[in-house]
Amino acid sequence: MRQAVVRVAGHFGELLQGRIGRNGPVALVSLSCPALRVSASLLPQKELTLHGAGQRLLTPQRARALLTHLGLAQPGRILLRAEMPVGGGAGASTAALVAVARLAGWQGPPQVLAQACLAVEGASDPLMFADAETLLWASRHGEILAHLPTLPAFEVIGGFYGPVQRTNPADTDFPDIADLLLHWCNAAKAGDLAALADLAAVSARRTLERRGTGTDPTMSLAADLGALGYVIAHTGAARGLIFAPGGVPARARQVLRQAGLRGIVQFRAGGQG
Structure with a gap:
């Protein structure tokens, strides 16, 4: 079931981040931030279009790739707005992807959504999980390395x-x-x-x-x-x-x-x- 408006919390940097061993994966412990969110709202339209108030949160190509990866229909005209700067280290790009997926009706496992986000952006924050602060997250692999x-x-x-x-x-x-x-x-x-x-x-x-x-x-x-x-x-x-x-x-x-x-x-x- 699609929602008319979706809000996804970002994060505020990482409590820990670095390599796990000299040649190991890049891993992090995210600091969830409910005060900074990306909101997505849906308007009826046949084809997918994105409007982001000039913030350049997400391209239509990435949105389509995400929805295709998840097997979701393209929902229509999506309005995106971020309460954090893009490139600020607050998870704006991942939050935008998660918001689009949920707006399109995604209700599946967060790990599947994480892999879809990773396929689109190459590195992903664990914002699709409710307990991100308790995860050691491999951001370049979209994998949980440990529960903390x-x-x-x-x-x-x-x-x-x-x-x-x-x-x-x-x-x-x-x-x-x-x-x-x-x-x-x-x-x-x-x-x-x-x-x-x-x-x-x-x-x-x-x-x-x-x-x-x-x-x-x-x-x-x-x-x-x-x-x-x-x-x-x-x-x-x-x-x-x-x-x-x-x-x-x-x-x-x-x-x-x-x-x-x-x-x-x-x-x-x-x-x-």
């Missing part, structure tokens, strides 16, 4: 810094994070938010040291505002600070804006406590 413990509740405030950058599926130049995974699982099982936030910051710092410009303010912002840690889009512009629930300082928005972050967003994540 549920995270304790936490709060994030952040924005977008620097130029946007779309994900290149062929890009595998990420640091090895295999050493972080056992610590991550142990901290999550213990509900140790401080340890998890620190591990997220370690992963972010490795990527920034390897791929960044050297002018990123995220680390100094975390220290200034007393954050437990920080999270980034390892490909993209999203930057966030991690706090205990209710722990975001009142001055945080102003400080982030003064540092050059735009599109400030604040949300809660995690599932325990």
Whole structure:
């Protein structure tokens, strides 16, 4: 059964991202972000057309390829709108694909939808899963590598810094994070938010040291505002600070804006406590 309007939540970068071993797959732990969504609405029309308010979320060719892969009929005129910038590292492109599939009536397994998205865009975020934060996800293979413990509740405030950058599926130049995974699982099982936030910051710092410009303010912002840690889009512009629930300082928005972050967003994540 088709819905008239579909909304799909994006994510806000990755709590962890890197190679699993020096030559292993690129894998990530996504940070779900209900505050940033892609919406898709359907208007009657014989042929598929896409309208995206100039955001270039998805081409008609990719939409058709996705629907063909899933065995779905092309539904008509689709209006897409994203609450996050394309290339910001907030999952806009994958969220658009998931929204189109659901608008066309997809109700099948999320893993099948993930493979269809991967076939279309070459690298995919796990936004079709309800529990993305508990998945170690191979983004270039569209596969779940491991199921991880549920995270304790936490709060994030952040924005977008620097130029946007779309994900290149062929890009595998990420640091090895295999050493972080056992610590991550142990901290999550213990509900140790401080340890998890620190591990997220370690992963972010490795990527920034390897791929960044050297002018990123995220680390100094975390220290200034007393954050437990920080999270980034390892490909993209999203930057966030991690706090205990209710722990975001009142001055945080102003400080982030003064540092050059735009599109400030604040949300809660995690599932325990």
